[in-house]
Amino acid sequence: MAGKSSRPEPESTAPTPALTIERLKHRPDFLRCARGLRKVTPSFALEAAPTPEKFLKPNCARVGFTATRKTIGGAVQRNRAKRRLRAAAQAQFPLYGMPGHDYVLVARAGTLTRPFVELLADLGASLKDVQEKLGQMRILSI
């Protein structure tokens, strides 16, 4: 925890030169995020948790995508839902993502039907909301 507190202030994340984004690939990471913070919108559900020390890289956030057969449908629908979420993440994470954290975007029924502009707005608002809560948690833990 002491090592984490040496990071720059949360306000200065936006002008940080290049936030690299990696993809979550392993089931334990998804499970850990599911136990973390959760923010639900009509477009999707956003889950977030700090990246474990072991996989921590400077100035890097990790994102994963999930779409279940039960809520979304067949392979074609699930692929399309994940692609829309990926495109939205690519637009919004460099602006609002926090380095040193893992995020998971869970597709919901609205992921396919919601207009893309609103999907982007949902993601931006959710990321800001999660950013505040994570910031509070960090201050409390110090």
Next chain:
RNA sequence: UCAGAUGGCCGGAUGGCCGCUGGCCCAGCCACCAAAUCGAGAAUGUCUAGGAGCGACUGACGUUUCCCUCUCAAUUUGGUGGCUGGGCUGGAGGAAAGUCCGGGCUCCACGGAAACACGGUGACGGAUAACCUCCGCCCAGGGCGACCUGAGGGACAGCGCCACAGAAAGCACACCGCCUACCCGCGCAAGCGGCGGCAAGGUUGAAAUGGUGCGGUAAGAGCGCACCGCGUCUCCGGCGACGGAGAUGGCAUGGCAAGCCCCACCGGGAGCAAGACCAAAUAGGGAUGGCAUGACGAUCCGUUUCCGGAUUGCCAUCCGGGUGGGUCGCACGAGGCGCGCGGCAAUGCGCGUCCCAGAGGAAUGGCCAUCCCUUCAGCGAUGAAGGACAGAACCCGGCUUACAGGCCAUCUGACGCU
């Protein structure tokens, strides 16, 4: 023109902004390797590394140049790999689906053969790497027709079943019926009763022991005859399944094999998470229970031999820890397209040409605009909503299932015109 049959094809189009991924090329940076050049150093020092040339010389010796060995550093060139940037180029399907068959490929098992078991296939001829596939043909059924449908071997090898209905459903049967010729009794007689004969007609059923007609008879019956069906034999056609003709029998073996079964043929098992390799990590942690608690060996302790003690074992379950990487397999194949030849066709042969997805929480896209199509509203201009089924995962040949809309060819029937 309408209705229909069969086969084949397509499966929205164009542009803009922002992205993902494979291949090739270029540039920059980094790392490694090799070579060359230059420099420094080492050997190298009281005893002056070695060699060659040169000068000089009796000789000792002197001097200069060059080559060879090792180490370090720098520069240049080339190669390999990584990262970043740029350019060019490729990037889901007809079913990618279901995972139902058949193969290739991989690993495992296995001495050969046979038998048994299990599973599959089932007219005939061909195609194929192979098939439960495909083509042709035969038979049966359906349709005016083009054409369609068919698990299509065996029911005298055996067992079993045939519900309900019906008189009778496998040693067939006699309910309603038909007859009274022969024989017996009664009666003058008609007739009645008995002894009997029959299965034509009715009824049931998926199915009733050949059908129709004539003769025949007391009534009837393949009892006789003709035609049809069926069986057997002969001849002809066909590679064959089978078809045709003739003779003959006098009607026989009812159905179910998708109940068991019999016959013929085929079949090792598991699958790319197969499997191979590199790197990393672990190299045996703890608990509980069971077995052995011997022998051999090792280590330790008792000073040493003898002797004694301790540790070390195996199996199961649970808990904990580590492992999140990469390369190959893996994209040139029973490959696509075109032409020619053989074949009715499935398909085969030859020539030419092309390289055409390779991901790995899994790319092949996200958004916008215009056009196209469909539906709805509207007289209309137009507006609104929407875009079939569906996403490669080792590859190939099939089958099955899903599918908005559209195109082409051939053929059939009806109507109209010439």
